[in-house]
Amino acid sequence: MDLGLKGLKALITGGTRGIGRHCAEIFAEEGADVAICARDTAGVTETVNALKAKGVAAIGRGVDVSDRHALKSWVTDSAAALSGIDMIVANVSALAVADDEAAWEAGFAVDMMHSVRLVNAAMPFLEKSEAASITLISSVSGREIDFTGPAYGAFKAALVHYAQGQAMKLAPKGIRANTVSPGNTYFEGGIWQNIERNNPELFAGALALNPTGRMATPEEIARGVVFLASPASSFTTGTNLVIDGALTKGVQL
Template sequence: MDLGLKGLRVLVTGGTKGIGRKCADIFADEGAAVSVCARDAAHVTATVEALKQKGVPAFGRAVNVANAHSLKSWVQDSAAALGGIDIVVANVSALAVADDETAWQAGFETDMMHSVRLVNASMPWLEKSQAASITLISSVSGREIDFTGPAYGAFKAALVHYAQGLAMKLAPIGIRANTVSPGNTFFEGGIWQSIEQNNPDLFRDALAMNPMKRMAGPDEIARGVVFLASPASSFTSGTNLVIDGALTKGVQL
């Protein structure tokens, strides 16, 4: 299937590892120009070079997405480097799972406000695009109460609500907005690798909860993100795509 991504311009936050990196790779494989940001400058440089090797324009910068000025500057410079913006994917999370005020502050600034600011900063270019879409990465923790902290789940749920509102508001001007809610996703350098090494009991319990008896690979989540963001999904807006291997039990009506 041709996803219609060739020549489009895509921004991915947290695009140097895990789900974000796989998204960037697949977008580039489909012929899209890609800009990424992440905290680690060396990882950003390596990712940009790898994307360019795929034969597409690529740009990147080390950014703390909780810093409003830095995030907006990256968006503006990405648009200049790529010649516009068609698709944005907000992928960064503070992973603040503690039950304290610091977790609420971190989740608000990173999970929630980075998504809001990414959308707002990108809007002048999205409004000019013929294939504009916004995809926010939520979590199954936004659907059900689980072992993560209250702040993490609350902000992941808020992202779904925010995207639904964007979808309703922006549909008349041709901009789509959706969320993807991954289940537990294992990758090198990710949170679940750390839990496997440092809290094996929690890792074992989490693994046992999934009917498939395994966690997702980041590519399995990224393929859903890329399809939802692409013109191949042009009439899908306001949806929350759950990719969790049947982990969650709630029924989406």
């Protein structure tokens, strides 16, 4: 299927590892120009070079997305460098899964407000696009209570609510807004590899919950994200796409 991405411009936060990195790679493979940011400046440089090798324009910057000014500057400069913005993917999470006040503060600053600020900063450019889309990365922890702390799940649920509200508000402008809720996703250097090494009991318990007997790969999640963001999904807005291998038991009505 042609996703209609050739020549479009995509911005991805947290684009150097895991789901974000695979989103950037798939966008580039489909012919979209890509801008990424992450805190790891060396990782940004390596990723940008890999994306350019796919024959598209690619830029990146080291950014702490909880810094509103740095985030807005990256969005504005990326739009200037790429000559516009068509799609944004808010992928960064603080992964604040503890049950303490610090987790609430980090989850609000990173998971929630970076997503809101990314949308706000990109809006003037999205309004000029004929294929504008907003995709926020939520989590199955926002759908049901699990072993993560209360702050993490609460903010992931809030992202779904926020995106649905944006979908209703922006539909007359032709701007789509959706969320993707991944299940447990395993990759090199990711949180689940760390848990596997340092808390094997928790890892085994989490793995046993999934009837597929495994966790997702970041590429499996990223393919759903890119499809949802693309013009091939042009009438899908206000949707929360759950990609979890039947992990969650709640029924979405």
